[in-house]
Amino acid sequence: MTVGYICKYTPVKLLESMGVECRRIEPWYIDNEVAEALMHPNMCTYVKGVLSEVVRGGYDGIVLVNCCDSARRLYDVLKSAKEDMMVYMLDLPRKSGDQAVAVYACEIKKLIQAFADFYGKKFNVQDFKEYMWIEQNATQANKPKVRKGVSLAIMGARCSSHLVDLIKDAGADEVLNYTCTGDLLEYTSLFDKSAGEQEMIEWYAGCLMRSIPCMRMADIDRRRDVLEDIMANVDGIVYHTIKFCEFYSYEYSYIKDNWHFPILKIESxxxxxxxxxxxxxxxxxxESLRGKGEFRGSLRKPKPGKRIVAGVDSGSLSTDVVILDEDYNILSYSVVPTGASIVESANKAFSQAIEKAGISRDDVSFVVSTGYGRINIPFADKQVTEITCHGKGAYFLNNSVRTIIDIGGQDSKVIRLDDHGNVVDFVMNDRCSAGTGRFLEVMAKALEIPLEEMGEEAQKATExxxxxxICTVFAESEVISLIAQNKKRADIVKGLHNSVASKTIGLLDRVGRKGAYMMTGGVAKNRGVVEAIEQKIGEKVYVPEEPQIVGALGAAILALQE
Known part of the structure; x- marks a missing residue:
C-alpha cells in the first residue's frame, strides 16, 4: 500500500509503523492536458505537477496538509477526480506551542481513524515505539561529524531530491536540505518507553511542530534563530523558490539584507x-566558494618549460577557442557557428585556432571548456562555468572592470567582480530569450535587415x-504592427535597442551598479545596444576588440593555471 504526501508536517513515521509505504511526491513534469482541464492556468507549477503525478497513478492514497491556498485547491480537485482513493487533508496549526501540539495530536488521531475506516489499518502503539526507537538511533548515528569540501544548505520552498543531486553534480561535496522536503527532523526529546497511545502521539506531534518552522507559520522567529547555526555549518546557501510562488522570496531578501553570507537564489x-x-x-x-585557492586571487606564475593551453567556449550560437602561451600571450583565436553539433563545431573551431597559431594539437598541453556545451567537449581536460571564465577573461583584459554585462545568443548575465577580479555576485535571465542575441536575430528577420547592420541603422532614427x-514572441508581433503603421525601420531598431537595454538594466540593478563596466558577447558588437545601455547607466562601457572570445580567454587562463 503506497500513500503519497507533500509536506514535512505529515506524520510519515507513524504511518510507516502501520505498514504503510509513504512516498514523497516529487513531480518532474506537468501533464498540461490534465492540469489545464482541472486547474486554473495561474496555479502553482508544483501543485500542477503533483496533480499530474497522482492522476498518472501509483498511489493508493494521498495525505495533504493545508499549508497554502494551492494545496487546498489541490485537495478539492483530487477529492473530486480520485473518488476511488483516500484523499485526506490535515489541518495544521499555525503556531508551535503546547496548545498547537495538542491540536495537531488530535488531527493525527483523526488521520489514524480515517486509515482504519478506509483501509482497515489499525494503529498499534507498541509497533510505533519500536519503530521510533530504531529511527532515533539511526538519526543520531547518521549526523555528519566533520564538514568536508564545499558544504551547502538548500533553503526556501520545497525541492525535489533531483535538485539536491543536481547541486551535488555541480560540485558541492555536501548538501543539507532545510526546505519543506528536508529530512532533518530533530527529535527534541526521547520518548517514555512506558508512554501510552495518547502520550506517544503527542510526543510525535511535538517533534513535528517544533522542527524548523515553515515560512507560513505565524511565528518564524525560531526559523531566523537557526540561521546562525546553519551558516556556521555550511559554506553557502542555495535559496530555492517555485515559479509563481514568491512567498519564500521574503526570507531570501531578509538573509541578503541582514547577513554577509554567500547565497544564491534559484527558481524552478x-x-x-x-x-x-x-x-x-x-x-x-x-566555484566561487571553492576558489579560495583554486579559482580566486591573482594569476599564478607559470612553471618553467614551454607550455601552450586552450580555452573552448561552447555557446548556443557560436563556439570560440583561444590559444594561450605560458606568458599569457594570445597566439590565436577562432569563432565559428555552433550549429547542430556541439562536438563538430568545437573540433572545427579548435582546428582553425591551432592552424592560425602554427602549431599542432599535440602542442596543446591542457584544455578547459566552458559554456552550455562544456561537458560535451571530448578533448577538454576540465570544465568551468562561463561565469567564472568571463570574470577571469574580463579582468585580464581590463583590471579596472567591476561589472561585466554579457549578452549572448541564448541568455544574458551580469557579473560583479571584486578588486582582485573574483566573482562576488551574478544574475542571469530566466530561460527567456528577451534581451538576448536571439531576440535581436528574430527582430532583424522581421525587419529584413542583416543583424550586423542594426547598430548602424539605429543611428538614422528620428523618432x-x-x-x-519584453517577450520575444509578443515583441515580434508589436514590430509587425509598427511596420503596418509605416514607422521607419531605423526608429523601430532604436526602440528594440532600448528594449534590450531596459532588460539589461533590470539584471544590473539586481546586483547593484558599480563601474567600470565591460560588455562581452556577440551583442557587444552592436553599437546601438551599447550606446543605449551607456545612456541608461550614465557611464561608458568598455567593449573589447573581440567581445565574443572573453569566455574562451578566461578558460584558457584557467587552463594555464592548471
Missing part, C-alpha cells in the same frame, strides 16, 4: 527544462518608439 517549476541554466548558476556559485513587450 518542477520540470527539467531549465537544468542547463540551473547547473551553470550553481556550478559558478560552488522615439517604445517596444513595450
Amino acid at each position: 517549476d518542477f520540470t527539467r527544462d531549465g537544468e542547463g541554466q540551473l547547473m551553470t548558476r550553481v556550478s559558478a556559485f560552488v 522615439e518608439i517604445n517596444i513595450t513587450s
Whole structure:
C-alpha cells in the first residue's frame, strides 16, 4: 500500500509503523492536458505537477496538509477526480506551542481513524515505539561529524531530491536540505518507553511542530534563530523558490539584507527544462566558494618549460577557442557557428585556432571548456562555468572592470567582480530569450535587415518608439504592427535597442551598479545596444576588440593555471 504526501508536517513515521509505504511526491513534469482541464492556468507549477503525478497513478492514497491556498485547491480537485482513493487533508496549526501540539495530536488521531475506516489499518502503539526507537538511533548515528569540501544548505520552498543531486553534480561535496522536503527532523526529546497511545502521539506531534518552522507559520522567529547555526555549518546557501510562488522570496531578501553570507537564489517549476541554466548558476556559485585557492586571487606564475593551453567556449550560437602561451600571450583565436553539433563545431573551431597559431594539437598541453556545451567537449581536460571564465577573461583584459554585462545568443548575465577580479555576485535571465542575441536575430528577420547592420541603422532614427513587450514572441508581433503603421525601420531598431537595454538594466540593478563596466558577447558588437545601455547607466562601457572570445580567454587562463 503506497500513500503519497507533500509536506514535512505529515506524520510519515507513524504511518510507516502501520505498514504503510509513504512516498514523497516529487513531480518532474506537468501533464498540461490534465492540469489545464482541472486547474486554473495561474496555479502553482508544483501543485500542477503533483496533480499530474497522482492522476498518472501509483498511489493508493494521498495525505495533504493545508499549508497554502494551492494545496487546498489541490485537495478539492483530487477529492473530486480520485473518488476511488483516500484523499485526506490535515489541518495544521499555525503556531508551535503546547496548545498547537495538542491540536495537531488530535488531527493525527483523526488521520489514524480515517486509515482504519478506509483501509482497515489499525494503529498499534507498541509497533510505533519500536519503530521510533530504531529511527532515533539511526538519526543520531547518521549526523555528519566533520564538514568536508564545499558544504551547502538548500533553503526556501520545497525541492525535489533531483535538485539536491543536481547541486551535488555541480560540485558541492555536501548538501543539507532545510526546505519543506528536508529530512532533518530533530527529535527534541526521547520518548517514555512506558508512554501510552495518547502520550506517544503527542510526543510525535511535538517533534513535528517544533522542527524548523515553515515560512507560513505565524511565528518564524525560531526559523531566523537557526540561521546562525546553519551558516556556521555550511559554506553557502542555495535559496530555492517555485515559479509563481514568491512567498519564500521574503526570507531570501531578509538573509541578503541582514547577513554577509554567500547565497544564491534559484527558481524552478518542477520540470527539467531549465537544468542547463540551473547547473551553470550553481556550478559558478560552488566555484566561487571553492576558489579560495583554486579559482580566486591573482594569476599564478607559470612553471618553467614551454607550455601552450586552450580555452573552448561552447555557446548556443557560436563556439570560440583561444590559444594561450605560458606568458599569457594570445597566439590565436577562432569563432565559428555552433550549429547542430556541439562536438563538430568545437573540433572545427579548435582546428582553425591551432592552424592560425602554427602549431599542432599535440602542442596543446591542457584544455578547459566552458559554456552550455562544456561537458560535451571530448578533448577538454576540465570544465568551468562561463561565469567564472568571463570574470577571469574580463579582468585580464581590463583590471579596472567591476561589472561585466554579457549578452549572448541564448541568455544574458551580469557579473560583479571584486578588486582582485573574483566573482562576488551574478544574475542571469530566466530561460527567456528577451534581451538576448536571439531576440535581436528574430527582430532583424522581421525587419529584413542583416543583424550586423542594426547598430548602424539605429543611428538614422528620428523618432522615439517604445517596444513595450519584453517577450520575444509578443515583441515580434508589436514590430509587425509598427511596420503596418509605416514607422521607419531605423526608429523601430532604436526602440528594440532600448528594449534590450531596459532588460539589461533590470539584471544590473539586481546586483547593484558599480563601474567600470565591460560588455562581452556577440551583442557587444552592436553599437546601438551599447550606446543605449551607456545612456541608461550614465557611464561608458568598455567593449573589447573581440567581445565574443572573453569566455574562451578566461578558460584558457584557467587552463594555464592548471
